[in-house]
Amino acid sequence: MRTPERTSGSEVLRDVAAIGAAIVAVGASFGAMTVAAGLPGWAAVAMSVLVYAGGAQFMAIGLISAGNPVAAVLAGLLINARHLPFGLTLGDTIGHRLRHRLLGSHLMTDETTAFTLARPAGTARRQAFWLAGTLLFLAWNGGTVLGVLAGGAAGDPAVFGLDAAFPAGLMALLLPSLRDRDTRHAALVGAVVAVLTTPLLPAGLPVLLALAGPGLIALRRLRRQHPPSGDATETPVANDPTAGGQGVSGPAGGVPAVGGSVAGGQAVGIPTAAVPVGREPAPAGQREEPC
Amino acid sequence: MLIAVIVALAVGTYAFRVSGVLLRDRLDLPAWARALLPVGAAALLAALAATAALTEVGRFAGWARPAGVLVGVLLAWRRAPFVLVVVAAAGTAALLRLAGVP
Incomplete structure (x- = not known):
């Protein structure tokens, strides 16, 4: 995307909303899948709020319902280890107050990182982090609650091709940085x-x-x-x-x-x-x- | 037991996130190392996008998804708006599946 050349916050908002809509749907499928696996709805919501990492959450629910809780933790953590280098990269973007850093750390995801790094360093980048971080957190958790409530009616996100939306979105955000050799x-x-x-x-x-x-x-x-x-x-x-x-x-x-x-x-x-x-x-x- | 799994996963994941963020302050990195951090993040994101585009639980994901992603990437390459990239990728994959492509 041309994001580095653009500075308008509303354009970032619109782009984040596009991914946010897809995240609501995938969050809903996570909630529905958790309930369908025989686990309580609160577990889905607690996981989405506290863990807040989609890939690890799906993996964990699968392994828990297969009766393998230890593997669920280990596999989930292995998937999430990439957040450490993300944190190193975004560390100076999030803010310098300790409470901002503690809160911002939790909002860090692949999509948030991609949106943030697609902006020029400085205020624009910081705003993009907090905007994407907050909205996508709300989208994921709102989606999870909807999915728990809707149960089986939440459907499979693959039917709508949402599984193709995320990689395409990530690559679009990455493209400008690929000009560097x-x-x-x-x-x-x-x-x-x-x-x-x-x-x-x-x-x-x-x-x-x-x-x-x-x-x-x-x-x-x-x-x-x-x-x-x-x-x-x-x-x-x-x-x-x-x-x-x-x-x-x-x-x-x-x-x-x-x-x-x-x-x-x-x-x-x-x-x-x-x-x-x-x-x-x-x-x-x-x-x-x-x- | 369920609570223990959720808490362990939450604490571990947050530890990864926050240790990266807090370490950044403690480390006095030279300029070239600071410049390398976004390169590492880009490599991670590219790896994530590529594996998500092509694989599902360790195997090939079928043709519909990578075809959708390809359409999205081509549009992004032609500087189409981000929203269009996302919608076109999803729409292509959905239509292909409707037509019976796995």
């Missing part, structure tokens, strides 16, 4: 890696692997700034046979927070000489993923 490459590689690994890995991990690209950029940058610090440069990445194994089994072992912060984490650890040594195997393993 690094962003374009990272997005393309991330998308391909995620799609190829989706049949192989538990939900949530393939998306996190998209951070491998930016992680490698960070690594390259760090190496340029801190040229050959000892023997930690080329060899471990190039021919360490264990690197690939660790890279694959590491994420599967369930360290979503660490994997999720690869880009930010590497950025943090510049001063210590020991850090690059420990960190190199992971991106190397991730780079082997698509093969």
Whole structure:
């Protein structure tokens, strides 16, 4: 979309409303599905208010009704780990008062992040965050209540093609940022890696692997700034046979927070000489993923 | 038990969200690292959009959904209004399903 060139708040409102309408319908299907699975209506509403993450909620209801509550929590958290890097990115947009940051954190979703990052940094971006965050929260929770009340009458959102609306909306919001070469490459590689690994890995991990690209950029940058610090440069990445194994089994072992912060984490650890040594195997393993 | 699951999921999810936001203040990131954060977010969003467009519980989602998404993306590429992008994507997928395309 042309959003970066436009500054009118009402245009943002209209765009958010379009996704908001779709979110009401999907929220309704979540409420209806929860009740249909034999769970109480309050559970659907509590989950929508307190968890507020659609993909994880659907996954959790499925696993709870299959009698697997522990898996419901673990799978849901794995799916939601991406919110940590989102938070790092939006941290300076939300506001500087603690209560704003505490409240704003809860309103952060994929769509809110996309709407926010599609605006130029500054006041416009902050307004977009709070507008999208508030409206989409109301849409999701209003939809959930409607779905609980309507029960089976809420219907399947796929009939209306709403499952196609969300990816299309996300991509439309992303398009302007793809003019930047690094962003374009990272997005393309991330998308391909995620799609190829989706049949192989538990939900949530393939998306996190998209951070491998930016992680490698960070690594390259760090190496340029801190040229050959000892023997930690080329060899471990190039021919360490264990690197690939660790890279694959590491994420599967369930360290979503660490994997999720690869880009930010590497950025943090510049001063210590020991850090690059420990960190190199992971991106190397991730780079082997698509093969 | 149900309450415990909901609370655990809620607390864990909020912890992810808020730790990213609060960490941002604590970290004194160099300019290039700050510039890389939105690149990482864009990669995550692109991965989300691509997997949501093509897959459903780990398998191919059928043709109607990616076709709808493609129509939406092409419209966005041609700078169509966002509302039209969303409605056209949904409408294309819905019509294809009506015509019997999975």
